Amino acid sequence: MTLASRALAQLANWPDLSQTVPTCGLGQAVSSERGEIAHFHSDRDVDLRMTDRAIRRFAKDLRDSGAIRIVPGSQWVTLRLDAASDVDLLLTLVSVALQAQQTWPDPLERPPTGCNDQRGAGFVKADLSRI
Helix, strand or coil: CCHHHHHHHHHHCCCCCEEECCCCCCCEEEEECCEEEEEECCCCEEEEECCHHHHHHHHHHHHHCCCEEECCCCCEEEEECCCHHHHHHHHHHHHHHHHHHHHCCCCCCCCCCCCCCCCCCCHHHHHHHCC
16 A cells, blocks of 8 residues: 555545545545545645645745645645655644634635646656756
């Protein structure tokens, strides 16, 4: 079982989440009643939708982790799952994302933008552009 499949299985059992097809059409997703939370695009890469306020609040901590990629202007952060601790980090951040959606919803009620993978800003595409 890959780290991503292990994380997806755990999240699919959370009472506030259900497994769905991602709007980007690639991989699998989990959603809450307020919309998509995470897209699992590969065995290693996960896009997590957080509110702008939550990203700003935790930006320094998120940037300090080599497992996380923040894309300016995106409501999504990308996590690379290389170790079991990265799965733990993902589960913690999903909890933060759920709480942020309830506590700090987008005041403008903007529709979510495409995930980082859909926008071409995930880890794999970023890594290829450096070669």
